[in-house]
Amino acid sequence: MTVKQLRAFLAVAQTLSFTRACERLHLSQPALSLTIKGLEDSLGGPLLIRSTRRVSLTSEGEALVPLAKRLLADWDNTEERLRQHFTLELGRVAIGAMPSFACNLLPDALMAFRARFPRINVTVHDVINEDVIEMVRRERVELGIAFAPEATDGLAFTPLFSDRFVAVVPPSSPLANEASLSWTALLDQDLIALQRPSMVRRLLEQELASQDIVLSVSFESHQLSTVGRMVASGLGVSAVPSLCTPQMHALGARCLPLDGPVITHEVGLISHQDRKLSVAAQALAEVLVTTVSAPVPDSP
Template sequence: MTPRQLKAFTSVAQTLSFARACERLHMSQPALSLAIRSLEQSLGGPLLTRTTRQVRLTPEGAAFLPQALQLLADWDNVRERIKQRFTLQTGHVTVAAMPSFAGNVLPRILRDYRQRHPNVEVAVHDVVQEQVVEMVATGRVEIGFGFEPEGESVLAFEPLFIDPFVAIVPAGSPLLAAPSVSWAQLLNHNFIALQRPSSTRRLIEESLAAKGMELRLALECHQLATVIQFVAAGLGVSVAPSLCQQQVAALGARSLKLSRPSIRKPVGLITRADQQLSTAAEAIREVARDSVDHAEGSRRPRPGV
């Protein structure tokens, strides 16, 4: 059955007139008759009886009429709901973001998104980088916000900005006497790091190894917030993405520019390379680009950087 056939039948059934049904539907009488005949053939019997003077419903036609009207109503409802999703009058999107991004950049993106599309529901998973990558790769979320994933051919990455790592030191540290600190200076203090398989830990170790330096640990733990709290308590020093500077200050530690070697890592959008985003998710991508572009001090990476 097609909507055209159902509309032809219901119009004749409600008006009991082929002529009036033709006027209502703006169809020719041969086209109307063909639509009803095709419907009757598909169902297996007549729905209408027609004489030169009148049109009547057969018993089967009378039984089918309310169901046909419901089918048309359902058809219109489904079509309208899909149109609303395409026009972002309604919808739902799920994203994942590493905590440093979720706590510092994502609120601005979601604020702008809600202003543009207030009727779209957004679910956010604030999880560590490795889980962001896993959730996008397995299709649990459409978009992830985090560092560029390594060795994931199924994923696509679009950088939004380059984030330098900063040193984290206690509030009373003598290192705060200078505006920046080198790795050589930092490694003279007890170092606190995230446990493996943290991508941040791996990046730090690889960057230091490339300069012939070794990371010797005093403490390690799973959560970056815990690392910062340990530093604030005077147990040692650490490093973190500059995205975390607001969190560092809130937890009572201090951050410093870090050099020799400088560690920088792209932060951006992670999606599946083989899947098209929903309209709602595509809109989040557009808002993220705009929001980062207009943020004070943000820097979009140049091609080839």
């Protein structure tokens, strides 16, 4: 039983005329007759009684009329909803984003996306960098926004911008008055760092080790907000991506450029290599690529 057959049957059942049904469907009478016969053959019996003067329904034909109406209505609704998804008039997309990006850069990008596609619902999972990558791998979200993954097997990475590490110091520290800091000056203080297996922590250790600089940690925390609060209270100093600068300032700490060496890392979009993005996810990715740029740290 096909949609074409049901439409043909319903046109005849409603008009009780092959001639008028042909006009409605823009079909020739032989083509309509073959379509009805195909439906009757597939169901196993006659649905219409034809004579030279009139057309009437068999009891089975009468029983099929309300079912055909409902099936065709469901089909038309499904067809329309899918069309709206493909034309971005309707849809849903889920993304994962590390909190520093979700808080600082994502809202403006979502405003731009909403202005263009007001009926696309976006679900944001703000989770730590490692969880963003895992959610993409497990296909729990279509898109992730995170640092470039160390292992890209099965993943596609599209860079958005290059971020650099900045120093985080207490506002009462003499270091807060400097225009910039070297790593040597920063590491003379008690260092507060994210706990392993944080990618930020591993990146710092690897980059500094390549410069023969030892990362000696006095305090550790799993949350960046805790790190910022500990620095603001005067417990020590830290180093975070500049993406986190607004968050650190809100917690009461000060951020300064770090050099000697300048350590940078790529932030970008992560997707599953073997899964084609939905139309909505592809549209969101394009908006992110065109609207997101490297953050400019606030003045301390």
